[in-house]
Amino acid sequence: MSVDFGYRTAPLRLPWFSARLNVRLLVVSGVLFTLATGLALVSLPLGDFPLTLQEVLAALTGGGKRFHRTIVLEWRLPISLAALVFGALLGIGGAIFQSLTRNPLGSPDVIGFDAGAYTAVVITILVLGPGAWSVSTAALVGGIATAFVVYLLAYRGGVQGFRLIIVGIAVSWMLGSVNAYLITRAKIEDAMTVGFWNAGTITRVAWPTMVPALAVAAVIVLAAVLLAPALRRLELGDDSAVTLGTRPGPARLGLIVAGVATVAVVTAAAGPIAFVALAAPQLARRLTRSPGVSLLASAGMGAVLLTGSHLLSLLIAQAYRPVPVGLITVCLGGCYLIGLLIRETRGRYGALT
């Protein structure tokens, strides 16, 4: 099948295999993943107990002091790994949603997922008390239910990006004020626990929570790889997708499930990490100069963003106070979004909505 999706490709022919490779996309993605891994490595020596890079490398390869191995392998490695994997997952989820809604702003944090997850978590913590599993489950259920309600409310003979975004904002706002009400009625300790959860931090992550998250992440990545061609064809419109052999209904449902799952895993393990899903696909698209968002490059960019934010939060912690990584992504991502909007009103890029 040869459809021109507008991507520049170079043919690769081997005796047993042939493909057309998008060289720029592959190179950019490779660079991004390398950079993300490098950032994750650099963040390992930083912390309350500073180590040198040599000590970290020794510990990673099984040598060094026993205490150093505990610090690096048991405490810091899962966190750095979480930054890498969660960032990539958020990039994939954002790319899926932005492609499906054909809108650079159709990201899960804009359409109410975070607010819903937060409301459910607030209620759970205030009623049942803090507990890792109940909080994670509540975040999942609340987030998915809210996203579903937003989608339904925005549905009117099809979902326009414009309507979806405003409905998402309205619902988020309403839930936000309900949350604020609940928090003021709570004990100050509970209220601050909830506040920390909502700030979004990966420093609580440890192997017992990371192993199941990694397993789910592997499934999601596999699903994304399998569904990527369908996503590309759906971008051409449903009719074209049908003629190319993709059934739009099942393909779209599978993509939505995969997209929701990415955000759900991250939110359950770390709380809401805002704006990575929003910014990563668009930044990656500008680097790869591709006409649509690409899952691979978005994953790489998401990983870079989150590992970079994690490193930044560690550096700020050394200089001043510990900052939850979610707050850093909110500030960076929010400023990015404002910049994007200014550029859009200047008319250099096509309309966002």
Add this chain to the structure above:
Amino acid sequence: MSAVTTGSALQAPSSLPGRRALGLVLILATLAVAALFSAAFGANPLSLGEVWRVLGHRDASEAAHVVWTIRLPRTLLGILVGAAFGVAGALIQAMTRNPLADPGILGVTAGAGFAVTLGVGFFSAATVGGYLWFAFIGAALATVLVYLIGSAGRGSASPVTLVLAGVALTAVLNGISTFLTLIDEETFRAVRNWGLGSIARTELDDTLTVAPFLAVGLLIALGLSGALNSIALGDDLAASLGTKVQRTRVLGIVAVTLLAGGATALTGGIGFVGLMVPHVVRWFTGPDQRWIMIYSALAAPALVLAADVLGRVIARPGEVEVGIVTAVIGAPVLIALVRRRTASGL
């Protein structure tokens, strides 16, 4: 809105003044009833007759004490901040030509809140008088920023762009505020109650401190409303009609800052009032900004007081803050606005 007026103008040319009179009567009646209820309802409910009696004659009874020292100052505050948020909303909607604009949605309230959090955390501001200047600065910066985003292009920005800019701004500012409150429990304690949008805790003295600023803001807004009518036609046409476009916009930003900043310093921000009220009012007044401003200044206090009374009734013996009630009422209104068929072409 133009569809409503042209439609009715075709069918019954004389209906607009009649509709305006009807609207004025309805709004004033609602405001009076809401104010009376606001004096009657609360943790210690009084009968309307009793309220009426002590209003006329301030005796030494407990009812008189409750009405005069607690409920009337609260009602006065509700009227003031209601008018401020309502007119600020109408003003922003007119200046940005954006029917989805509201000081809360566009991030002006968040700007004021962020500045107040800074004031509490770093400069030990503890009174409304101390909050006030921080709130003004924050509101002014946020208004200017949103306005710059809205006017960066050649034409006016689309409604969604402005709303999104407000959301992004709110997210960033709230993120930093959250950090400041989480590192310091005292700040957390002071700000978590303040940020809700309540008219229950403010002292009468504080209200009177801020009232002159709100009054100036209201006067500027009313004075601008004629110029805003021509700005609705587009900047070029407005200039050719003799309107000083730049001066109008600068004064408009000053008015929004005074109104939204001052009212936020007093209450912590009451969302969606500025969004809802001008839309309701327009049904009576048509698109003339002069009428919209005056009617908003009267209708918004009625909404705030009604929401406040509702908040006192539904959670007895406790209270739900008025800002939460207006958010729960206002979000569906926003959703309904974008679900309307015509809204897609906004």
